[in-house]
Amino acid sequence: MPEPRSVGLVSAQKAVFETPITLTSGVTLPRYELVYETYGTLNADRSNAILICHALSGHHHVAGRYSEDDKNAGWWDNMIGPGKPIDTDRFFVIGLNNLGGCHGSTGPSSIDPATGKPYGSTFPLVLVRDWVETQARLADQLGIHRFAAIIGGSLGGMQALRWTITHPDRVRHALVIAAAPKLTAQNIAFNDVARQAILTDPDFHGGDYYQHDTVPRRGLRLARMLGHITYLSDDGMGEKFGRMLRSGEYKYGFDVEFEIESYLRYQGDKFSDYFDANTYLLMTKALDYFDPARHYGGDLVKALAEVQARFLVVSFNSDWRFSPARSREIVKALLDARKHVSYAEIDSKHGHDAFLMEDAPYHAIMRAYLDNIAQEIAA
Amino acid sequence: MTAPLRSDLRHIADWITPASSVLDLGCGDGSLLAWLATNKDCHGYGVEIDVDSVTACVARGVDVIQSDMEAGLSTFEDNAFDFVVLSLTIQAMHNVEGILKEMLRVGRTGIVTFPNFGYWENRWQLLLGRMPVSETIPYEWYNTPNIHLCTVYDFERLLKKLGMWSTGRVVLHQGEKVDLLPNLLGSLALVRFERA
Numbered sequence: 001m002p003e004p005r006s007v008g009l010v011s012a013q014k015a016v017f018e019t020p021i022t023l024t025s026g027v028t029l030p031r032y033e034l035v036y037e038t039y040g041t042l043n044a045d046r047s048n049a050i051l052i053c054h055a056l057s058g059h060h061h062v063a064g065r066y067s068e069d070d071k072n073a074g075w076w077d078n079m080i081g082p083g084k085p086i087d088t089d090r091f092f093v094i095g096l097n098n099l100g101g102c103h104g105s106t107g108p109s110s111i112d113p114a115t116g117k118p119y120g121s122t123f124p125l126v127l128v129r130d131w132v133e134t135q136a137r138l139a140d141q142l143g144i145h146r147f148a149a150i151i152g153g154s155l156g157g158m159q160a161l162r163w164t165i166t167h168p169d170r171v172r173h174a175l176v177i178a179a180a181p182k183l184t185a186q187n188i189a190f191n192d193v194a195r196q197a198i199l200t201d202p203d204f205h206g207g208d209y210y211q212h213d214t215v216p217r218r219g220l221r222l223a224r225m226l227g228h229i230t231y232l233s234d235d236g237m238g239e240k241f242g243r244m245l246r247s248g249e250y251k252y253g254f255d256v257e258f259e260i261e262s263y264l265r266y267q268g269d270k271f272s273d274y275f276d277a278n279t280y281l282l283m284t285k286a287l288d289y290f291d292p293a294r295h296y297g298g299d300l301v302k303a304l305a306e307v308q309a310r311f312l313v314v315s316f317n318s319d320w321r322f323s324p325a326r327s328r329e330i331v332k333a334l335l336d337a338r339k340h341v342s343y344a345e346i347d348s349k350h351g352h353d354a355f356l357m358e359d360a361p362y363h364a365i366m367r368a369y370l371d372n373i374a375q376e377i378a379a
Numbered sequence: 380m381t382a383p384l385r386s387d388l389r390h391i392a393d394w395i396t397p398a399s400s401v402l403d404l405g406c407g408d409g410s411l412l413a414w415l416a417t418n419k420d421c422h423g424y425g426v427e428i429d430v431d432s433v434t435a436c437v438a439r440g441v442d443v444i445q446s447d448m449e450a451g452l453s454t455f456e457d458n459a460f461d462f463v464v465l466s467l468t469i470q471a472m473h474n475v476e477g478i479l480k481e482m483l484r485v486g487r488t489g490i491v492t493f494p495n496f497g498y499w500e501n502r503w504q505l506l507l508g509r510m511p512v513s514e515t516i517p518y519e520w521y522n523t524p525n526i527h528l529c530t531v532y533d534f535e536r537l538l539k540k541l542g543m544w545s546t547g548r549v550v551l552h553q554g555e556k557v558d559l560l561p562n563l564l565g566s567l568a569l570v571r572f573e574r575a
Contacts, residue, residue, distance in 0.1 A: 312437070331444060332454050335424070343444045344433050361430045368438035 004083035006073065007039040010064035012104060015141050021133065027124035031113070034138055035104035036060045036096035039080060040088035042144070047377045049144045050086060051135060052076065052095045053152030053159035056227070056283045057275060059103035062095030063088075078358040085366040090374045091148060099134045100126040100282045108278030109210065121207030125282060128155075128290045132162045136170065146170050148373050150309075153177040153355035154322060155283065158290045161330065164309040165292050171309040173373055175366070178319055178355040180326035181300050181333065182291040187321065190230055191284040194223035198277045207278055220277045221268035228267050233318035233351035300333035310340035312369045314362065316354035317347055342369070384414050386554030387567055391464055391490055394547060394571050395421060399461035402486060404448055404478075405468035407432050409441030416441070423460060426452075449473055452481045460486040469493050471524040479541055488546070489572045495550060497530030498566040514553070515566045531562040531570075538572050547571035 015034045022028045037060050042049060052062050054075075063080040065073050080086040080093055097105040100123065108123035139147070150160040150171050157179025164174045183191075198204060201219030205212050229237075241260040256262045296302035311334055315327035324345050334341040346362045348354040354362070384392060388411045395401060397419045403412050406425025409432075415421035425443040427433050436443035444454060449472060463486035465478065470493050472478055482489040494515035495501075501511035510520040518525065529537075535545050550557045550565030557565035 310442075328454065335444075335454060335459075336456055340442050341424075341444075342433070342437050342442050343446075344430065344437075345445045346430070361434070364434045365430075365437055368434050371438065372440050 005081055006077065007064040007081045007088050009068070010037050010039065010061075010066065010074070012037050012060055014104065015138050017134070017137055017141075019137075021130070021137075023124050023130045024127045025124050029099075029106070029124070032099060032106035032134070033104075033110075034096050034099065034106070034134060036094055036138065037062065037064075037074075038095075038142075039063055039093045040091050042092040042142075043377075046144055047146065047148060048090065048374075049092045049094060049139070049142075049147050051139070051147050051150045051163075052080070052086075052093060053131075053135070053150065053156035054095070054098065055152070055154035055156045056287070057271070057280075058156065059101060060095045060097040060105075061103070062093070076356065078356075079363070079366065085363050085370055086151070087370065087374070091370075094138075094142070096135065096138060098126070098131045100279060100286075102276030102279040107276065108207070108282065109276045118208075118210040120210055120278065123278060123282070125285050125289075128158050128162050128286055129166060131159055131286070132166050135159070135163075136167060139170070146172060148377050149173040149175055149370070151175040151177070152179070154179060154352065155287055155290075158287075162290075162292055164307045164311075165303055168306045168308040172376070173312070173369075174309045175312045175314070175369065176327075176330060177314045178316060178322045178327070178352055179313075179330065180322050181293065181329050183288055184326075188288045190226065190321070191288055194226050195281055195284055197222035197226070198281060201277075204277065207281075209277070215272070216277045217272040220272040220275060220280060221265075223280060224271040224275075225264045225268040228264055230321040231352040233320065233349055235318060236349040236351055239349065300329070301336045304333055304337040304339060307334075307337065307339055311342070312365070313341060313343045314355070314365065315343075315345050316350065316352070316362075317345055318349050319352045319354060321352040382410070384410060387466065387492055387551060387569065388414070390549050390551065390556075390569050391466065391492065392419070394488075394490060395419060395462050397421070400459070402426065402452075402455065402460040402463045404452075404463065404465045404482070406436060406441070406443060406464075409436035409439045409443060411464065411466075412436075412441045413439045423462075448478060451477065452485050455485040457484055458487065462486055462488050462490060464490045466490075466492040467494070470528050471526060473526070475527050476537070476541060479537070479543065483543060483572075483574050487573065489543075490569065491534070491572070492567065492569045493529065493534065494525075495531050495562065495565050495568045496528040497532065497562040498552075499563050500566070502563075513566065531565070531568045534568065534570055538570070539575075542575050543572045544575040545570050545572050 012035045020030045061074045063074040063077045082089045097103040100107045108119050112119045150163045152160045157176040160174040164171050198219035201216035203214045204216040244259040293300040293303045315324040331343045344365050350357050401423035403425045428447050433445045463482040500513045504511040549569040550561035551567045
């Protein structure tokens with residue numbers, strides 16, 4: 001088998017949608033754009049397409065680099081590329097930035113053609129089902145009716161799950177990683193604290209901070225710091241940082257002393273430099289609202305009744321934000337609905353972030369599952 | 380076509396009716412389920428605790444759920460399967476009665492295979508004053524995972540106690556069926572059972 005390689009240099013593309021979309025909230029967007037990237041080649045019968053759905057802070061740049069000296073590869077570069085588990089020699093892989101995002105797709109920081117100003121507070125809330133609808137329209141534009149697989153971790157896994165329910169005939173396989181069938185109260189609570197940090201930042205200006213030439217950096221920074229804690233495990237954090245001090249001794253003040261403080265502040269600062277606060281609010285609400293069983297009397301088995309896709313569900317034992325128990329709820333509902341499903345619970349110390357990490361058993365299962373898909377579609 | 384089955388698995392497969400649903404507990408690399416899917420049009424799931432085995436199942440296209448059976452089969456509903464198979468695992472489980480009850484909760488027919496402690500070589504070694512080490516019990520007393528070894532008779536007595544009854548029994552030695560004095564001359568037992 002050839003050595004896994006990078007997809008190499010990539011560039012983003014833009015799809016323009018002139019057909020209005022009415023969102024679940026009732027608001028209609030007359031026009032919108034989605035940025036996306038593709039890797040690999042669509043085969044003659046258009047059967048080898050894989051859609052990658054991103055999580056809270058993800059985007060369309062999933063693999064490869066923009067230039068030779070680009071320091072950062074796409075966010076799932078260890079998973080996607082020639083010879084990698086999601087093998088771009090066999091599959092045509094699509095990554096997109098969801099509607100409401102801040103990486104080029106139409107979102108709160110985009111200019112509203114009606115006013116000539118950024119949407120800001122007027123941008124509607126977008127639900128997972130709305131994303132699925134816009135992703136389906138993108139697939140239509142690209143001439144793809146049925147995906148070989150739709151893959152996502154965390155909020156991305158929720159999109160994959162929603163696809164199988166809304167468009168049963170358009171998904172052969174769903175790979176749902178570190179996800180949940182709906183958020184728990186505790187999980188919504190974390191999201192609300194993150195939102196409160198942003199909403200109460202004086203620089204937020206009701207969401208219209210663009211006109212004030214400012215951004216609610218402090219709020220976004222706190223939101224990210226809190227989120228980050230919940231994405232790591234106690235053990236993983238302990239192993240990496242423990243009680244290590246930057247200077248080796250107590251300073252008896254409030255400046256950065258422990259390495260974990262330094263790490264979280266760095267992550268928060270970095271994030272608040274590039275991420276849009278309104279998008280962060282919108283993404284967390286999409287998480288909170290996600291509950292595909294809601295219209296089926298809370299019965300996920302009923303919600304899955306028409307599903308045709310086969311599933312691979314994966315969780316990580318140190319993930320407490322989207323714990324294995326939540327993945328097992330999805331698995332149980334699929335079993336009770338008599339659907340094809342395999343489930344793996346990976347031993348990892350990386351908490352929720354494990355789904356992005358390179359880990360031999362995790363990647364081996366992904367590779368084995370995707371090899372089968374490739375054989376099935378003769379790619 | 381799939382590769383030929385190990386002889387004990389082949390005898391299990393003989394008991395399983397075509398187009399039935401099968402739950403294979405401790406399914407290993409999924410070879411039984413893969414064979415049943417190809418040759419008998421059966422469908423079902425494997426249960427495995429070992430991640431490499433889970434990957435092997437996935438590679439074969441066998442649906443597999445990574446789970447610890449000792450914690451019960453709560454992922455599965457009552458009467459969800461026609462057959463529930465537990466091969467060469469029961470002797471290493473803590474809660475033997477629990478798993479047998481769970482098997483007939485989620486399925487109609489149970490099939491269990493286990494090393495027969497009544498096999499003459501085991502008896503002979505005990506007579507000589509040693510813990511038996513034999514082909515189907517290949518461990519020393521100090522490193523064995525086996526904590527609940529039994530003979531063919533013992534197992535059938537337990538079934539009776541649990542309100543279950545044996546509907547079929549095959550005893551093997553080196554893959555061959557043993558009809559004469561099976562509890563003495565057979566090293567591997569296969570028992571099919573249902574609720575009495």
